[in-house]
Amino acid sequence: MTLALLHTSPVHVPTYDGLRDAHHPGLALRHLVHEDLLARARAEGPDAVADDIRALLSAAVADGADAVVCTCSTISGVAEAQSAAVGVPVLRGDRPMAARAVAAGERVVVIATVSSTLGPSTALVEEEAARAGRAVEVRAVLVPGAWERFEAGDREGYLDLVAAAVDAVTDAEAIVLAQPSLADAANRARTTLPVLSSPRTGLEAGASECAAPGTA
Secondary structure (H helix, E strand, O other): OEEEEEEOOOOHHHHHHHHHHHHOOOOEEEEEEOHHHHHHHHHHOHHHHHHHHHHHHHHHHHOOOOEEEEOOOOOHHHHHOOHHHHOOOEEEOOHHHHHHHHHHOOEEEEEEOOHHHHHHHHHHHHHHHHHHOOOOEEEEEEOOOHHHHHHOOOHHHHHHHHHHHHHOOOOOOEEEEOOHHHOOHHHHOOOOOOEEOOHHHHHHHHHHHHHOOOOO
């Protein structure tokens, strides 16, 4: 079985390879890295890259992908909507994380470092709350200055700023780290609140789709 992963940064490749090796040995991963998709989505809106995403997904399916996980929260909703068109499951890597946040309680804080992620991530938590029949209050937090550190290659400074933002949250039952690049900040934070990230649960969902009966 082959799972394709659509990324908008190469930094995610070793993260998902490590998770595969630890939890899903034998699963073949194909990484599709397209940084330009995020840049355009931030400038023009996620729908502006829908045709490009559909073409990339179709090419991945033609190349043998049994399912696809989009790891970028900004464009994952657009990617998920292409599932019927490309003929295989296309999953939002952040959806399982959102479902867990809703299950954790009625107040959820979504933390992001790019503004284009806040809308889709907040809407996803609200969507999962509606699906679960729960009333959930969602608050969005943008970490100022963090993305500039990420773009400059200052990973330590980036994660430290995110961890500080996490520790500043006191009025929530769950904290959502909206982007995969934020995941390691959970280990730096000192909060006792649940801090949720998407890489492990998103990969689990993709692996399950690949193993589902009827998958080629």
